[in-house]
Amino acid sequence: MSRTELKQTPPEPSPDEPGEPGEPGRRLHRAWVIAASAGAAIVTAGAFTTVPGLLVTPLHEQYAWDRGQIALAASVNMVFFGLTAPFAAALMDRVGIRRVVTGALLLVAAGALLTSAMTAAWQLTLYWGVLxxxxxxxxxxxxAATITSRWFERRRGLVTGGLSASSHLGQLLFLPLLAWSVERFDWRPPVVTLALAALAVAGLVWLLLRDHPADVGLRPYGGEKFVPKPAPVPGAATRTVRVLLDAARTGPFWLLAGMFVICGASTNGIMWSNWIPAAHDHGMHATVAASMLSLIGVFSALGTILSGWLTDRFDPRRLLAGYFAARALTLIALPMMFASTARPSMLAFVILYGLVDVATVPPVIALSRRRFGADGPIVFGWASAAHQLGAGASAFLGATARDLFGSYDVVWNALGTTCVIAALLALVVRTPGTEEPATRTASRD
Incomplete structure (x- = not known):
């Protein structure tokens, strides 16, 4: 018998084996350890996403590079960030989650270390943008979608929301400290610190993360039976492209991708690289602006977890429409809220915008899973690629608009208007299971 077959054979039941959640005497299911390990990796990656906004002013002052040149690195980063996602999902099916995640963290650490030694703008684009x-x-x-689909039968929406919130938790943990460090010690020490953090988390992931419940002889959390580990899927790149071509023949894919283009443009695309320069235009101190962005991350985490809970119970389409409508209102009102200090109106923006910032992710993952089944994570990866294309365009065009018009006001108004369009698109998505909310199923959770 082969090693693969041995792994797929259900183990004999053990009285102290973690089984159904909530049973007396059962210890914590391993799935929660896996989710925590995945969350640590996502937190670390999330910390890198906001750094370009902190580097704009010091790099402009040190090297006299145009803001557009610096924003180009952030834009390239977002595009590669998005295009990699669907191929990474297929690669995880081919070589395993643990190997891909550990390798990704090592690549991030290498890019950050090289950035600390750069001397030219093209190097920033190569190291920070590409690597x-x-x-x-x-x-x-x-x-996150791959982890939840393999390790969880129940609480999928909640876990998806928690992992989605993890990227913004990186802002909460690192951004204010990084902003303070940039002002006090220059921009290089924070970049090196992030590289070392990525190396540490890579070691943690290698020790704790596992590819499938069958690897440790368990059922998925909430599962009624043991699930054999599927054989490695060859041709990861071919499969990724095939899934795209199949999905592209359907209307729901284009609606989800279109919504996510707008989503990326109106969230990380504009905020991660342009928020701090925009606040600086109104006299706000960089540390205060970074703290406001960090608070957005706090409320994004709360909003995404809540959105995951709601997605288990209500129609994802209506949730998406509500989220985009609320985002439109906040962005259109933002120019009236900027000032040199954090006034109550700015705090109101931070709370409301933050609550709907990443709340779109759990409903879109749910719709992708319902419509495309086992290919759902890869389809969502392509939707995420569209998200990052919108983000990359917004990062570059936002900075360019600032150079042309001397203000970001036109950017906020344009993005708010596109969010209204996204709210309308959400209402016309049709997938199996959207006509009736999964309230009965969720109530058993």
Whole structure:
């Protein structure tokens, strides 16, 4: 009998084996350890996403590079971040989650260390844009979708929301400290610190993360039976492209991708690389602006977890429409809220915008899974690629608009208007299971 067959044979039941959640005497299911390990990797990758916004002013002052040149690196990063995601999902099916995630963290660390030694703008684009974009692109919500689909039968929406929130938890943990460090010690020490953090988390992931419940002889959390580990799927790149071609023949894919283009443009695309320069235009101190962005991350985490809980119970389409409508209102009102200090109106923006910032992810993952089944994580990866294309365009065009018009006001108004369009698109998506919310199923959770 082969080693693969041995792994797929259900083990004999053990009285102290973690089984159904909530049974007396059962210890914590290993799935939660896996989710925590995945969350640590996503947190680390999330910390890198906001750094370009902190580097704009110091790099402009030190090297006299145009803001557009610096924003180009952030834009390239976002594009590679998005394009990598669907291929990473298929690669995880081929070589395993643990190997892909560990390799991604090592690539991110290498990109950061090389950035600390750069001397030219093209090097920033190569190191931060390409290398870190490729590494962090493996640690997106596609990764979260893969973890939840393999390790969880119940609480999928909640876990998806928690992992989606993890990227913004990276902002909460690192951004204010990084902003303070950039002002006090220059921009290189924070970049090196992030590289060392990525190396440490890579070691943690290698020790704790496992590819499938069958690897440790368990059922998925909430599962009624043992699930054999599927054989490695050859031709990861071919499969990824095939899934795209099949999905592209359907209307729901284009609606989901279109919504996510707008989503990326109106969230990380504009915020991660342009928020701090925009606040600086109104006299706000960089540390205060970074703290506001960090608070957005706090409320994004809360909003995404809540969205995951709601997605288990209500129609994902209506949730998406509500999220985009709320985002449109906040962005259109933002120019009136900027000031040199954090006024109550700005705090109101931070709370409301933050709550709907990443809340779109759990409903889109749910719709992808319902419509495309086992290919759902890869389809969501392609939707995420569209998200990052919108983000990359927004990062570059936002900075360019600032150079042309001397203000970001036109950018906020344009993005708010496109969010209204996204809200309308959400209401016309049709997939199996969207006509009736999964309230009965969720109530058993």
């Amino acid at each position: 870190i974009g490729l590494g962090s692109g493996c640690l997106t919500m596609t990764f």
